[in-house]
Amino acid sequence: MRPRLAxxxxxxxxxxxxxxxxxxxRLAEQEREDMRQQFQGLLLARLGEVDTSIARVMGARENELxxxxxFSDYSPEHLRELTxxxxxxxxxxxxxSKGSIEYPSAMAEGTQLALSQSERAFLERxxxxxxxxxxPTAAEVPSAPPQQTSPIKVFRTSGRSKGKPDTxxxxxxxxxxVWHSGSDIDLIYWWRTERGDILGAELNLPRxxxxxxxxxxxxxxxxxxxxTVLYDSLGTAIYQWGTYRPGEKEKPIAxxxxxxxxxxxxxxxxxxxxxxxxxxxxxxxxxxxxxxIALALTIMGLAVxxxxxxxxxxxxxxxxxxxxxxxxHELKTxxxxxxxxxxxxxxxxxxxDLLLRQGLQVIVAESQRLSRLIGNVLTFSRxxxxxxxxxxxxxxxxxxxxxVVGHFxxxxxxxxxxxxxxxxxxxxxxxxxxxxxxxIGNLLSNVEKYARSARYVAxxxxxxxxxxxxxxTDDGPGIPEREHARVFEPFYRVSNRLTDGVxxxxxxxxxxxxLARLHGGDLVLRPSVCGACFCxxxxxxxxxxxxxx
Amino acid sequence: xxxxxxxxxxxxxxxxICILLTGLFMPLVFADEVDVCVGTSSGKVLANQKxxxxxxxxxxxxxxxxxxxxSPVNVALVLDRSGSMQGEKIExxxxxxxxxxxxxxxxxxxxxVAYDDTVNVLLPATRVTDHTAICAAIQSLYPGNATxxxxxxxxxxxxxxxxIDKNRINRIVLLSDGLANVGxxxxxxxxxxxxxxxxxxxxxxxxxxGLDYNEDxxxxxxxxxxxxxxxxxxAEDVGKAFAREFGDVLSVVAKSVDVTVHCAPGVRPVRxxxxxxxxxxxxxIAKLNQVYGNQTKYMLLELELSAGxxxxxxxxxxxxxxxxxxxxxxxxxxxxxxxxxxVDSPSMVASAENADVMTSVVHQLSVExxxxxCRLRDEGKLAESRQAFSDNAAYLDKNIKKYNARMLVPWxxxxxxxxxxxxxxxxxxxxxxxxxxxxxxxxxxxQMKK
Numbered sequence: 001m002r003p004r005l006a007x008x009x010x011x012x013x014x015x016x017x018x019x020x021x022x023x024x025x026r027l028a029e030q031e032r033e034d035m036r037q038q039f040q041g042l043l044l045a046r047l048g049e050v051d052t053s054i055a056r057v058m059g060a061r062e063n064e065l066x067x068x069x070x071f072s073d074y075s076p077e078h079l080r081e082l083t084x085x086x087x088x089x090x091x092x093x094x095x096x097s098k099g100s101i102e103y104p105s106a107m108a109e110g111t112q113l114a115l116s117q118s119e120r121a122f123l124e125r126x127x128x129x130x131x132x133x134x135x136p137t138a139a140e141v142p143s144a145p146p147q148q149t150s151p152i153k154v155f156r157t158s159g160r161s162k163g164k165p166d167t168x169x170x171x172x173x174x175x176x177x178v179w180h181s182g183s184d185i186d187l188i189y190w191w192r193t194e195r196g197d198i199l200g201a202e203l204n205l206p207r208x209x210x211x212x213x214x215x216x217x218x219x220x221x222x223x224x225x226x227x228t229v230l231y232d233s234l235g236t237a238i239y240q241w242g243t244y245r246p247g248e249k250e251k252p253i254a255x256x257x258x259x260x261x262x263x264x265x266x267x268x269x270x271x272x273x274x275x276x277x278x279x280x281x282x283x284x285x286x287x288x289x290x291x292x293i294a295l296a297l298t299i300m301g302l303a304v305x306x307x308x309x310x311x312x313x314x315x316x317x318x319x320x321x322x323x324x325x326x327x328x329h330e331l332k333t334x335x336x337x338x339x340x341x342x343x344x345x346x347x348x349x350x351x352x353d354l355l356l357r358q359g360l361q362v363i364v365a366e367s368q369r370l371s372r373l374i375g376n377v378l379t380f381s382r383x384x385x386x387x388x389x390x391x392x393x394x395x396x397x398x399x400x401x402x403x404v405v406g407h408f409x410x411x412x413x414x415x416x417x418x419x420x421x422x423x424x425x426x427x428x429x430x431x432x433x434x435x436x437x438x439x440i441g442n443l444l445s446n447v448e449k450y451a452r453s454a455r456y457v458a459x460x461x462x463x464x465x466x467x468x469x470x471x472x473t474d475d476g477p478g479i480p481e482r483e484h485a486r487v488f489e490p491f492y493r494v495s496n497r498l499t500d501g502v503x504x505x506x507x508x509x510x511x512x513x514x515l516a517r518l519h520g521g522d523l524v525l526r527p528s529v530c531g532a533c534f535c536x537x538x539x540x541x542x543x544x545x546x547x548x549x
Numbered sequence: 550x551x552x553x554x555x556x557x558x559x560x561x562x563x564x565x566i567c568i569l570l571t572g573l574f575m576p577l578v579f580a581d582e583v584d585v586c587v588g589t590s591s592g593k594v595l596a597n598q599k600x601x602x603x604x605x606x607x608x609x610x611x612x613x614x615x616x617x618x619x620s621p622v623n624v625a626l627v628l629d630r631s632g633s634m635q636g637e638k639i640e641x642x643x644x645x646x647x648x649x650x651x652x653x654x655x656x657x658x659x660x661x662v663a664y665d666d667t668v669n670v671l672l673p674a675t676r677v678t679d680h681t682a683i684c685a686a687i688q689s690l691y692p693g694n695a696t697x698x699x700x701x702x703x704x705x706x707x708x709x710x711x712x713i714d715k716n717r718i719n720r721i722v723l724l725s726d727g728l729a730n731v732g733x734x735x736x737x738x739x740x741x742x743x744x745x746x747x748x749x750x751x752x753x754x755x756x757x758x759g760l761d762y763n764e765d766x767x768x769x770x771x772x773x774x775x776x777x778x779x780x781x782x783x784a785e786d787v788g789k790a791f792a793r794e795f796g797d798v799l800s801v802v803a804k805s806v807d808v809t810v811h812c813a814p815g816v817r818p819v820r821x822x823x824x825x826x827x828x829x830x831x832x833x834i835a836k837l838n839q840v841y842g843n844q845t846k847y848m849l850l851e852l853e854l855s856a857g858x859x860x861x862x863x864x865x866x867x868x869x870x871x872x873x874x875x876x877x878x879x880x881x882x883x884x885x886x887x888x889x890x891x892v893d894s895p896s897m898v899a900s901a902e903n904a905d906v907m908t909s910v911v912h913q914l915s916v917e918x919x920x921x922x923c924r925l926r927d928e929g930k931l932a933e934s935r936q937a938f939s940d941n942a943a944y945l946d947k948n949i950k951k952y953n954a955r956m957l958v959p960w961x962x963x964x965x966x967x968x969x970x971x972x973x974x975x976x977x978x979x980x981x982x983x984x985x986x987x988x989x990x991x992x993x994x995x996q997m998k999k
Contacts, residue, residue: 084834086825087748090741114830184734206699207745213700213732214707219667221691238732239700241667522861 009307013299020295024288036253043254043269050228050267053215061088061208065189065201066174074199076103079138081118088208089201091122097196099133122202129188157403176261181365184232185264192398198535213239226271246270282542325381335374338366340474365411372441378509379438380490383514389518396542397468398423400433401440401461410443415448417474425463425470431540435515439523442508443472444533449502453475454531467521468540475531484525488513512536582802582874583840584609585883589865592901593890601819602852604887604979605906606810606835606868610802612842613876620876621716622798623658625674625705628690629725629758631665635692638758641784642724645791647684653677654793655848658717660708663690664701666731698729701752702742702770709751711757716878718801718839719751720963722774724787726758728836729766733859736769743773750805752838754778754797756790757988759783760980764987772825775838777997780988797841797998799998803881806837806872808848813864815855822849823994840872846996857891864888908954915945915957916993919964923986931973939968963989 036361068082080093080103086092094103104119115123174191188207190200219241226243229252246252346360375533382388405421414420440459447457454476461470479487483494490510509523516523520539523534553688590603626646630639652660654677661672663684672686705721713719728734738879753766754776771778777797779790812818812831820828826835826943828850835848857863865887874881890899922937945961948954967986972978991997 087745116827116829168965204741206733206744208744210703210742213703218670
């Protein structure tokens with residue numbers, strides 16, 4: 001019972017705790033996720049602002065290049081001069097209306113237009129572009145009015161694969177062109193002249209980066225504990241600001257692609273995780289934990305209370321039992337003295353004083369009865385504590401029987417019940433005679449109490465090598481069939497008008513049967529037509545004749 | 550009795566005298582800030598054959614008549630505060646910076662940018678009026694982490710642009726002791742940035758501190774933007790480097806110097822030695838950001854002369870040097886032509902050799918040999934590298950004797966020592982030597998004053 005009780009107890013206590021804790025964790029996670037989302041939103045907004053300032057730099061560059069449109073001199077000499085004095089452009093170039101490159105042109109080698117080293121390098125770098133015709137020309141684009149109030153910019157990114165010019169778009173007057181030439185990107189801005197030629201500028205990319213860095217924030221020692229990084233198309237950092245240093249494998253909270261034409265660049269924001277969790281996270285944890293603890297204590301308190309309530313009855317009963325036990329023990333000693341002296345006197349008293357003799361016999365009989373009662377109680381409690389030990393001794397069964405029967409003879413005769421004792425168990429055997437006496441004593445005491453209307457009680461014994469069988473039969477009112485099983489239960493007394501008013505504890509049969517079973521046998525109630533017939537079997541090994549007591 | 554005619558004659562004489570006097574004093578009052586001189590490898594060439602020929606355009610800055618008068622400067626100090634600068638290095642750097650700032654005047658502009666893996670503008674561009682505040686800003690420099698050199702320069706340039714002016718000497722001074730490892734860190738990227746700066750009129754001078762910086766990167770940046778480069782091996786050397794740099798900055802006499810060489814028909818410019826020049830067809834253009842007083846810079850061209858006819862002088866080239874004289878910011882133009890005699894006898898050619906120009910030629914060619922020796926070492930060819938140094942020393946020795954070129958002797962000694970004490974293990978000695986060589990190569994190519 002104990003382990004099961006403990007298991008139930010644990011289940012009752014811990015199951016709700018586990019459920020609560022799980023919910024608490026989920027809640028905390030949800031809250032953290034929400035905060036993260038919020039953070040991310042904020043960071044993205046900030047990155048958007050940064051992107052705007054980058055876009056402004058690109059816009060300024062574009063305006064600067066467009067303002068060069070004011071010149072109508074597209075001669076190679078002029079373009080060469082523009083290139084050499086330009087701060088932001090690596091190389092200017094000119095395409096004719098068919099898309100083939102006019103300046104710088106390798107075909108002019110040997111003439112006045114012989115190329116410089118940087119011009120040659122430019123041609124080398126951009127060879128793919130001219131071969132693939134990646135910048136649209138007048139022939140491929142549908143005609144449109146030359147003046148455009150709102151310039152349509154076409155941002156086209158081509159990888160190393162051949163890119164087809166966008167022929168379905170509206171008339172394109174100018175635009176950015178991005179391509180990857182080995183490391184990171186290369187940027188070209190091109191625009192169409194009135195003649196239909198295309199004028200272009202390859203940007204000095206480090207310069208562009210430097211100009212972008214110039215407008216991005218620096219890092220003061222008191223700056224916010226976060227970090228924003230601008231990455232190029234290969235994922236290497238171009239520039240970063242903020243005092244926080246993210247770990248090697250740490251992922252950014254918010255990532256934003258820079259607007260075109262630098263869309264292969266990204267902005268990433270890193271924030272320490274402690275900042276995201278923040279005070280709110282700690283608060284939720286604290287709340288959850290305290291809630292869990294409070295509930296745990298409550299449940300445990302309740303469980304303990306119910307447990308104690310449940311076991312109260314048991315405790316009370318055992319208290320009572322131990323009280324009775326104590327009392328019985330206390331009674332046993334004086335009772336033993338009374339019996340001893342009474343029996344002694346009974347032997348000494350002669351036949352002459354009838355009153356004295358009868359008086360002593362009554363005293364002896366009653367103190368024996370009292371002894372039996374106390375013996376039963378003590379046995380019962382010892383049985384509860386499983387403390388009964390068998391004391392096997394070689395004895396004569398019939399002799400023991402006669403002893404017991406002798407105790408009851410007088411009182412039974414006084415009630416008009418005759419004892420007939422037929423013993424056929426004369427061989428010495430190994431058994432506990434006290435126990436046998438107690439069992440038979442209980443049975444006979446029951447006859448005395450409940451079978452007063454009986455005329456006789458027969459005690460018969462038989463014996464085999466291993467077992468001894470004794471039957472006690474009377475012709476009293478008997479025990480109804482339906483009560484046969486229940487009479488052996490402790491404290492149970494069949495209630496009818498015959499037994500009402502008779503004092504008894506209801507433990508006699510229970511003890512008798514338990515003792516019989518302890519002795520390797522059993523006590524059963526045989527069905528009988530009239531009266532009650534108890535059959536006792538005990539295990540008692542026959543001894544060789546020499547051990548005869 | 551004076552007639553009207555007599556009066557007119559005396560007035561006329563007064564006027565003539567005035568004009569004469571003015572003409573005499575004119576050069577004194579309006580003396581050119583840069584003295585231009587064009588020389589060739591020889592006054593005579595052999596007839597009837599193509600030959601290699603050298604032309605040198607020398608620019609010598611004339612010190613300002615009024616020493617106190619100089620152009621106001623606009624300087625950005627870009628200081629590396631990465632972790633490796635911790636300790637003595639950063640303290641000396643701060644001290645050196647403070648020392649040079651003492652030389653500046655209220656109309657000078659100064660800004661201080663510090664970088665590690667992020668950039669912090671310690672002192673935005675401001676006039677040098679409150680020395681204590683400026684020194685305090687510099688003192689607040691503390692060591693940090695990795696190195697975002699590109700970003701540091703970018704922010705420095707941004708500070709310069711706040712007060713950028715034709716009348717000012719616009720300069721970024723970069724001090725770094727480590728490799729650039731955040732942001733664009735290739736020599737090419739820094740070189741291109743330098744190119745864009747010089748078009749704006751900003752020069753970047755680089756000071757490399759210790760043995761861990763990337764000398765190729767630092768010299769490329771300085772070279773493309775026509776700044777100086779110095780190797781400060783120990784923290785104590787930083788002060789000297791700063792002083793030398795500021796000495797130059799405060800002595801600029803000309804800005805935006807363009808040297809254009811138009812070669813005559815039959816003359817083809819092959820390449821430029823030392824200082825870079827853009828060669829397109831028959832024109833070679835070299836640009837200098839500035840010329841310093843009492844310093845001489847030159848542009849050296851290798852030319853190919855086609856066969857000439859004996860007795861007929863050959864036009865070599867016409868040279869135009871334009872610049873803005875400082876502090877007045879007056880535009881100047883100096884024009885020269887160069888011709889050479891065509892003769893039959895080789896001995897006449899030999900005797901007409903210009904030892905001075907040839908010294909410069911040998912100097913620059915030996916730098917190229919020295920660079921080759923370093924490149925061989927970088928490729929792991931130790932034996933060839935050592936041999937190359939040795940050959941260079943021999944080459945110099947021969948030419949020192951031929952042209953009596955005393956100025957080449959220190960360079961000769963450097964190359965001989967390099968060959969003699971050639972470090973065969975990849976250890977600190979080679980690191981130091983390489984940085985030292987780079988500095989020397991730079992100084993010779995750019996004609997830095999020692």
